[in-house]
Amino acid sequence: MAGSGPAEPGPAPARDAAMWRAARMGFLHAFPFLLVLAPFAILFGVVATAAGLDILQVMGFSVLVLAGASQFSAVQLMSEHAPVIVVLLSSLAINLRMAMYSASLTPWLGRAPAWQRAVIAFVLIDQSYGMAVQRFEREPRMTMAERVGYLFGLSPVLCLPWVLFTWVGATAGKMIPAEWPLDFAVPITFLALIAPMLRTVAHVVAAAVSVVVALVLSGMPSGTGVLVAGALGMAAGAWFEGRQARRAAARQLDEGRAE
């Protein structure tokens, strides 16, 4: 089976020790990511409080949803008075990538006990996914217990501060003067998330189509333009990638004939 590690070491104490070692490593590796997560969490606390959520609701988002971009989008759409169904569909669409993370981790973790897979699923965020896949690919000899340990070690470093700094932002947010252009924190955050994602021409095509459609449809009832623009943007990206793949295949075929 692709990606499965060597057999588990026999005695449980040895396995537990290896798991703890991997957990300690994950714990230490995760700290640099706090530089990104903490300001982002503070910003969410500030923005969500400014939008009129009470502290319990703000914390509810960060504890139960635990996915920054979708939390921002839900709060933004709610303050635009979008219907509940539009808020949910748009925000869940942003989190569809998590299903892709889940699929890509399955060869590495599919044999772990069900409760461990459920815990890992709950705390799976962009950063933990990125760290785990990098590590698992570089160290293919890691055992299942070590892989689980690595994720169990790094997740608290990423997820607990997300909650803590949300609270800091929600508390400190009330002290920010009302005339500050705080409304624009959300667009800046989204743009800052999008720009590094534009890795290929297909990504740029998806984003460009989405922007144009969203602007054209901005007169539609609040939030519904986002759904249409998002779907068309996804279709455009997928179409462009497919076209590139077909062209590459055709080129290879031509070269094969020429030889």
Place this chain on the structure above:
Amino acid sequence: MSGYSDAAIWFVILALGVGTFLLRWSFLGAAGRRPVPEWAGRWLRYTAVAVLPALVAPLVIWPPATGGTPDPMRLAAAAATVAAGLLTRSTLWAIIVGGVVLTAGFWLG
């Protein structure tokens, strides 16, 4: 939050929490080692990069805070954020640069 009852807000939080967990759990939880079909992977790859720009574009061009009038300060901050994000490939740096430009525009304006 105007226009939303407390119950509606909690419904959004809970439904989004459950839905997001199910997305994360989907393949891992089922533990079938089925790979994602190629066409599905192709769509999933572009969700974030398609949905987020659709949300942000109208807010940049017609900010609700100015009553929908395009605002040079906000446009400059948006452009600086995108440029910094493309150059540094870092979300954090992009936020910092965008925030600095916005704050500078605010103090100067």
